[in-house]
Amino acid sequence: MMGDIWMTLLGVLVTTLLAFVTGMFYMGASRKITARVQNRVGPPIYQNFLDLIKLQAKDTAIHHGWMQLLGPAFLMVSAVGSLMFIPVLNKGLFFENFTADGDIIFLLYLMVFGSLGMALGAGQTGNPNSAIGVTRGLTQMVGFEIPWVMAIVALILQYHTTNIAEILEAQHRSGVWSMFANPYAFIAALLAAFGMFRYSPFDIVGAPAELASGPVSENGGKFLGTMMSSHAVFAFVKLVLYVDLFMGGADNLVELVIKTFGLYLIPLTYGMVNPRYRTEQAVRYFYGWPTLFGIIAILYAVFY
Amino acid sequence: MNSLVIMLLIYFAGAILVYAANKFSAVLRDVIVVLAGLLPVALFFSIPAFEAFQFRIAGFDLFWDLGSLAYIFEALVVVVGAASLVYAISYMKGKKNLGYFYMNFFLSLGSMTGILMSQDLISFFIFWEIMTWSSYFIVVFNGYKTNKIGLTYIFFSALGAYAMLTAIVMINTQTGSTMWNDFFIAFAGMSSHYQLLISILFIFGFGVKAAMMPLHIWAADAYSHSPMAYTATFSGVLSKMGVYGLALVMIKLALVSNHFVFSQVIAWLGAVTAALATIYALIQKDIRKLLAYSSVAQLGYIITGIAVGTAMSFMAGIYLAVLHGLFKAALFMVAGAVEKQAGTTDMHKLRALIRKMPLTFITAMVAIIALAGIPPLGGFVGKWMLYESLIGSNHYFLVIVIFFSSTAAFLYAYRFLYGIFLGQEEEEFAHVKEAPLMMLIPMLFFTVLLIVTGTFPGIILGPVANAMNHGMGFRGVQWEMSVLTNVYGDSIHLSVISTIVVVVFIVFALFLILKGRKGTRYVTTKDIANSGEPVRPEDNYHFALDFYKPFERAMAPLYRFKMSEIYGNISDGLVSFFQFTRRLYSGNGQTYVYYVLLFIVILLVFSNQLINR
């Protein structure tokens, strides 16, 4: 019994660490790739670790109230918490965690928990830019959640389960990844992912020159550092979720890295060649093609 | 004596006593308010089973008994009612006409109890109307500005009530009885015309109180303009009477199973209500109005849940109804506390009260998290069940609409918290103190309740499942204390979820708070990075105006659709028609004589028709 708990804890720690390290490297890689696309050398791939250490080593002489202090913690809950309910590998030793205790609808909600907490933290700083950034972010969320949910509903209808592990298993049983079984759902979800990752053209939330980085404009040092790490974990979470839902999961870490990184490249490269949408343009974008694909996906799941 | 009657009597006697006591002393009045508010709570939860009570008046048999579904709503009535009354003591301090206020408050509580215990249609209708006018009198409590709002409310309520009355007399004619049960049994045997007519009338009647889509127009104004102490009950519980009625009618009459179109139309109306009310909630600048629209939206979910009518969606609907009662009561209490302490509820004026009213903020945050349906609080359970049931019963586009409104609900949820508690501090509100203890107690009570229901929804699901198995005609509805299972057999474990969320949160919160704790200190929110320009004391950079302008722009077509304009045109038309009829009475004696002569001439001309009838 006691051993179980230790094993569980160990699993949690290893998963989190894995997510953190992978996420950080992905972010480093994204900077590197962006630089290469722009014909630059770019920072080393471990640059984000250095940034993180530096940020954690910086003083935080001031805060604007306890909600600001807790804001990044909410973000972490959402990132680490979601990770706990997603099967990282198909049949891993440590990485099942609490997959059986949650399901995908629950995840949808847990994933916005962080944004709301973070928004509260940003709100308390009193910087108008933070609040403006938050409103943009939330508005954009209303946009991309719809195709994303449509894709998920399509999957649920197709596999008659809401449990992610079972969706995975269903894919294995049929031998077809759901991105081929229901391509429309995958397209809708992928287009929604552009908004979810907040690369351009959907990066108006923290537009540096206009909003002074928006919600985080008052947060330096440990706040920014914690947020960065949570972003890293969260990016990994989203990628693993996509891989699980649409690409049949991964049997080992190498496969996982290949699949997630491949997926990660899509919003990244799409963003590199795109300018920035205004918020309402972004929302309209999501209610255009992505939603149409979502509808087709649902109809496809129902009638096919 | 019968315990149901005693509860009823406590409320109605409380109404009279409190009015009388107000003439003598304020302390006595408050004591009576608390006593008459808390006594039914004690009575209700200490009595294991209620006996029925029957008597005869005016040729009608009245039959009172507390059904198992009504039990849930009655629990809500006594708990939220008592909390609102305790809250009201502090909140209403210093206002005039308190005897009048409390009298109507108790009358509405008593009438709600009466509605829930009525097993016959006549007493149901009687209590329904008492509820309507007593709540009306509180809606207009705040003076002449509320005149039009009150009239809108009473107009729609009267329309709804009379629709119900029509249905009741038709039932009486058809079945020769005014008992709910006889009606339920006889309904299947009625002709389809009557089935249709009676169901539509009932749904119309209940839909008004439940603020269903075309009938919701009164709700936002009425909720936001009554005193907040009452709105906690008004929006939290009174609107649930409509839900209760809808639940009875939709499920017991098997409208859902036998009349597919019916359930679809109502479910879609609920969903559209939710969506439209949500997008209107997030452009409000008054927090009371924001909450009022949010209430309408939440009622939309509940209606959808009930109308879809599978076991799980019904459970979700009732669960949400109870939970909405709890968190919306808490939120309206927060609004009341802010109104009382800061003197305004305008989000364009309010600034950063979080450090002034931390406990109020915690209440607001917990209630908002519950409202937004974010785990691990109670609201999530209802949302989860609703989605799972909608997907499970193949309402896949309905679920998208619901999901849209629930996502958009984050927007107003954030705006509520930000608008009151966050942002830049302002001298004007430097004096604001935390709400008085008597207001905090009920608020914190709800906070605890919401946290507990998040992990152990079985507290509510148990009675709901019981009601569904015994009386609502569902079979074998299962429930567990902290496990939810959907139609596919997948389950989520709320205790695990809560543990993880809490543990992770605490770990990182401790990390953030403890790290560099000594070197960190608080600075005012005027001390912000602002391109090097210090914020002067007389300036304030709080962001409140046009908060969701991007959203408004993106959703511009939806905002163009205004129900109130349609109703405005109708009412203008009616008023001019009334003016025309008034003109018929010209005041000229000759005209009147013409009328008389015209009348008799016409009748004589058509007398052949009269013979041959």
Next chain:
Amino acid sequence: MNDKNSQKIVDVIKNFARKHSLFVLAYGTGCGAIEIPATMTSRYDAERFGIRGAATPRQADVLLITGYLSTKTLKRVIRTYEQMQDPKYVIGFGSCTINGGMYWDSYNTIKLLDMYLPVDIYINGCMPRPEAVIEGFIGLQKLIAAGKAEGAKKYKENLDWYRANQKKVIKNWVMPDYNW
């Protein structure tokens, strides 16, 4: 393993990280700001040294004074500098920060930046080309690695002197106190 040694190791790691992760406040104060885009973009690519822009002083490590400072701008610069969190560095950029440069006789620009803010490193030239800018940054990195970039400490210790200088040129001093 005593405290002193472990502290040393930690310091080395910290300084290494600081050295390779310089967030520059994107705050163009003077005409020299025009050189910054060139420094950051493809041709000279400062990011390979870990130098990148930061939007607000809360997140930034380096304050780059790009050229002349009018007294009006100085006020904002001081405020911005004070809002940055320790450790923080100032780079004086171009001749104007050293001696006023071509504005040596102007009535409303300051001549010697070091009188008002603790400059860690100067970059000579008018304008200094991106190569020079990068060299300046590398110089700063060396200082950091050696633990010698202590401008902030100097500022804190000699705050009165700096304040007196600042108040001398800024007549309407309405700023909050520097208190961290």
Next chain:
Amino acid sequence: MVISPIHYVAIPLLVAFLIPLVAKIGKNWARILPGLTLAYLNFVSVYLMTKVQETGIISESVGGWDAPVGINLVFSPLSGLLVSLITGIGFLVWLYSYQFKNVEKNESQKYFTLLLMLITGANGVILTGDIFNMFVFMEITAISAYALTAFYRHRNGAEAAFKYLLIGSLASTFMLLAIMLLYAQVGTLNMADIASKMDQVSSGMKVTIFILFLTGFGIEAEMFPLNGWAPDAYTEAPGPIGAVFASAVVKAGVYAMARVVFTLFGYGDSPVEILIIMGVITMAIAEFSAFRQEKLKRMLAYSSIGQMGLVIAAFGLGTKAGVFAALFIMVNHALIKSLLFLSGTYMVYHSKEKLIAELNGMAKELPVTAALFAFGALAIAGFPPFSGFWSKVYFLIAAADQKMVFLIIMVLLVTTVEVLYYFKVINRMYFHKPEMELEYRRPSTNALISMFVLTAVILWISFFPDTVMGYIDAAANDLVNRAGYINLVLNR
């Protein structure tokens, strides 16, 4: 002396003419004597009502000549109920007007003479078994009503009275015409006798007579479009007289109409759909007009018309349930509308225009009166648990039994309008700030007592409706049972 129905007519008539004489003795006697008379009549009501419960219909022949030949008074449960109602409210109105404006001064003689005459007339209409006699009493009622309308002797009052007179004379013309035609056909004036001989009349003639009666009595019963007189008369007459109009004059008209329809013609033989149609139209138009009124008493007048429309429609249903509902509404309306008139009068006591806008903030100045008015408004709008609700429910059930869904919906829609304008007034009284300076007059003790008595009665009916429903049920049976009435009066 044996107590008999004739007292209802004879004693007030006698006292009415005695008043000027008595006034010579002492001025106050002119005010006290009517009260004593009405009190006695109430006693008579109690006595006869108990008696009629025991022994059935009391038919009294005047001057020893039996029915068809002589004039007879019929005290049935129906007429007894209405007569008791009228005398009861008459007494309360007397109590109320004991100290009222001009009534306190010399005018009291005229006022009470006319009041007693009016009550005599109304009682007579209801009690008499003779159609011509009914016409005569109707004239007495009407003429005293004209005079009371013009009681204040100012311009508007005179105008209103003149309009009333104009249309009232049309009413008497048509009534008389109808009676003439009827007499020519059947050769008798006794209603029971006519009823038994109605078969002899050709159907064309029957319809003509019916239409003439309908017009004649419809004018008194405020049926649209014959009710042009009513709003003006209610508005210009002294306040308490409004209550008398609503409870006596109109009730007499409606009773007469119902008698004609149910007894003279027999329900099945007369074209009664017209009653339902006209009733609903009356109600709708009246309530719609009331919504836009600016004067309080005018609004109450329209509301009164609306209620009468409901009553006419209920009679038109023709079933026992319908008649029962109609009578129940009549009772409730008489009581509640009286309360509204009595309390409303004090709220616009000194006002020239008597605008509703002047009621703003009235609850602060006259809390009791305002509360009573609000109570009355709730009750008449049919809000449960007050008495108006019970009668409305019975009406709806009666309509539903006849499968008249459209009627139900119409009535309820119109009631919604009624609810709205009453609540508008309540809002003004309680929640508005006064816009203009007004002089207030607190109700005198006697006025308060009479209002409280009315309130108590209404509350009693609200919570113990069974106590009155027995009487109303008997009355309804009486009206529907045509053969029984004929047999009893003609001693068959």
